[in-house]
Amino acid sequence: xxVSVDEAVSTSPVQDHTPPARRFGLRGRxxxxxxLLAVLAVxxxxxxxxxxxxxxxxxxxxxxxxxxFFGFTVTLDHFKDVFVASGGGRSTLSVAFLNSVVxxxxxxxxxxxxxxxxxxxxxxxxxxxxxxxxxxILSTRxxxxxxxxxxxxxxxxxxxxxxxxxxxxxxxxxxxxPFTIWMMKGFVDEVxxxxxxxxxxxxxxxxxxxxxxxxxxxxxxxxxTAVFALIFSWNEFVFAIFLTSSDSVRTAPPAIAxxxxxxxxxxxxxxxxxxxxxxxxxxFAYLVRKHLVAGVTLGAVRR
Amino acid sequence: MAGIEVTALHKRYPDGxxxxxxxxxxxxxxxxFVMLGPSGCGKTTTLRAIAGLERxxxxxxxxxxxxxxxxxxxxxxxxxxxxxYALYPHLRTRDNLAFxxxxxxxxxxxxxxRVDEAARLMRLGPLLDRRPHRLSGGEQQRVAxxxxxxRRPRAFLMDEPxxxxxxxxxxxxxxxxxxxxxxxxxxxxYVTHDQVEAMSLGHRIAILNKGRVxxxxxxxxxxxxxxxxxxxxxxxxxxxxxxxxxxxxxxxRSKGGLVLTPPPGLPRDRHLVAGVRPEALExxxxxxxxxxPARVVSAEWLGDEIIYVVDHGGEHEVRVRMPPxxxxxxxxxxxxxxxxGPPPVYDVSTEELVA
Numbered sequence: 191x192x193v194s195v196d197e198a199v200s201t202s203p204v205q206d207h208t209p210p211a212r213r214f215g216l217r218g219r220x221x222x223x224x225x226l227l228a229v230l231a232v233x234x235x236x237x238x239x240x241x242x243x244x245x246x247x248x249x250x251x252x253x254x255x256x257x258x259f260f261g262f263t264v265t266l267d268h269f270k271d272v273f274v275a276s277g278g279g280r281s282t283l284s285v286a287f288l289n290s291v292v293x294x295x296x297x298x299x300x301x302x303x304x305x306x307x308x309x310x311x312x313x314x315x316x317x318x319x320x321x322x323x324x325x326x327i328l329s330t331r332x333x334x335x336x337x338x339x340x341x342x343x344x345x346x347x348x349x350x351x352x353x354x355x356x357x358x359x360x361x362x363x364x365x366x367x368p369f370t371i372w373m374m375k376g377f378v379d380e381v382x383x384x385x386x387x388x389x390x391x392x393x394x395x396x397x398x399x400x401x402x403x404x405x406x407x408x409x410x411x412x413x414x415t416a417v418f419a420l421i422f423s424w425n426e427f428v429f430a431i432f433l434t435s436s437d438s439v440r441t442a443p444p445a446i447a448x449x450x451x452x453x454x455x456x457x458x459x460x461x462x463x464x465x466x467x468x469x470x471x472x473x474f475a476y477l478v479r480k481h482l483v484a485g486v487t488l489g490a491v492r493r
Numbered sequence: 494m495a496g497i498e499v500t501a502l503h504k505r506y507p508d509g510x511x512x513x514x515x516x517x518x519x520x521x522x523x524x525x526f527v528m529l530g531p532s533g534c535g536k537t538t539t540l541r542a543i544a545g546l547e548r549x550x551x552x553x554x555x556x557x558x559x560x561x562x563x564x565x566x567x568x569x570x571x572x573x574x575x576x577x578y579a580l581y582p583h584l585r586t587r588d589n590l591a592f593x594x595x596x597x598x599x600x601x602x603x604x605x606x607r608v609d610e611a612a613r614l615m616r617l618g619p620l621l622d623r624r625p626h627r628l629s630g631g632e633q634q635r636v637a638x639x640x641x642x643x644r645r646p647r648a649f650l651m652d653e654p655x656x657x658x659x660x661x662x663x664x665x666x667x668x669x670x671x672x673x674x675x676x677x678x679x680x681x682x683y684v685t686h687d688q689v690e691a692m693s694l695g696h697r698i699a700i701l702n703k704g705r706v707x708x709x710x711x712x713x714x715x716x717x718x719x720x721x722x723x724x725x726x727x728x729x730x731x732x733x734x735x736x737x738x739x740x741x742x743x744x745x746r747s748k749g750g751l752v753l754t755p756p757p758g759l760p761r762d763r764h765l766v767a768g769v770r771p772e773a774l775e776x777x778x779x780x781x782x783x784x785x786p787a788r789v790v791s792a793e794w795l796g797d798e799i800i801y802v803v804d805h806g807g808e809h810e811v812r813v814r815m816p817p818x819x820x821x822x823x824x825x826x827x828x829x830x831x832x833x834g835p836p837p838v839y840d841v842s843t844e845e846l847v848a
Contacts, residue, residue, distance in 0.1 A: 315507075316506040316507055316508050316510070317507060317508065318507045318508050318509075319508065320508060382577045382579065384575040384576070384577045384578070384579035385579050385581070387541075387544075387546050387566075387573070387575065387579065388573070388575065388579040388581075390545075390546060390565070390566045390567065391544065391546075391566045391567060391571070391572065391573050391593075392567065392592060392593040392596045393567035393593070393596040393597065394567070394596070395565070403581065406583070407582070
């Protein structure tokens, strides 16, 4: 794997080795840097902090003018409202979260099951016009999803996939398969093909050799790739809002967006559901942070 | 044990690349047969076809009396050693060795006996309980060899097994493989791009180029009489000097005045090139008897010998191997003389040996 943040940061302190003459200049620069970064951090993080704060404020504090940064009453009522309907029973938001879990989970599983063997095949075999095929697969990721949303909508209406979880699962899987193929091809390339050759000489078929020897070595890569796919499906908004309409099918992003509008907006509920929505992504992003950094610095696919 | 017959082998990949154009090989029972060639010459593909890891497009492969075209690798009764060793990373040495035997379903006692025997042959005793990542490159390759041995196959296939080792270890392992093959008497097909490895190991060498066999012969035959200009330029370090010659007065004469003894049966009216090994030439004092006037361009002092690059007014500069006691300064005027017997002579247009 490429250099991770942890490794990059843990090198010895650089400033100690710089000649004294340059120290002042460096210190001056670093003050400026810290100031700029601080401003940036505030701008970037304030909405997040405000969201978290709003989610635990009582309603009268939420709407207080002037706004209260400190000294508000802490409550978990909004979080309760996310999951429990006002009359008791499950709330529509909790259904939406469950839908999100199902749609993201199944579409990721589907993309992995289809994409990993495909990546293995592209890595191991001489395929006709392999480069062109791989480029075509990659090119499906060039275009923003919103470009195809209308045609997809019309097609789905014809085949009756509108307003169904299956429809969302299929479209998310379609977007995640190319990504999975490209990510996984990099991982498969790094596992020497000789393992499979040796296993075949030892009496296994090609598929058995793949399953018993290559697949276990690929597991970390598969996990990382699946998390990326999961995050994409979990966060996806455009298709979700265009292709679904009923509460029983909606995933969380359009459901949360749907809370805004109407005569009054329950900002506490919006904030609480947003926090609940963000948590899984944060956890998963933390799990694959090394790969995320590699993806940012080198492009998601190595080599 | 068995010989291997490869007949009219042709391999073309789905993407259109032709890896093997046409290869015929007849490998004797108990022979150590080396396939030598530059990368992309088709030697590894041929080996993988023999192993059954690639299916040839056309052509037949026989191991012993069995036509193995449609047999999967495991049923061909062969063992292969790879460049990257391919030891299973999650298994200890002992289990790596036992793995192919267990896959065959041999009884435990026999598995243990064979593993111990292979371990003794390759001196793996202290390494038996380590996993591959705790072994050095040389140790991993010895384990890989032992893993091939335990199966007591009819033939060993070696795919550049020493390429990833450092020079000293490579020489040791070369000796070891040669010794082992002699001891076991098992047919071995050995693929390499290293001519030193090929010359020192092989009973016979096949030189491959662009998917075709250019020459098959013993190391000495291949060295003394390369069958084509390609072989002449590939074998030997420095390689043969290819000197354009004309026949005049019953001698071969180069443009620069070098005189060579002609081999019998030279064809007439053809554009000829003589292949002269660097050790079949001699740098002399200027004007020595039978020498052509020449000039030293540069000299490589290798300790046990000196390679002189000499310009004698011919098409190309020639390389001459001299003992370290004979010293000429760079740019010095010297004589160049041929000392060996009749050199092999090639036709420039066909690039093949004519006499």
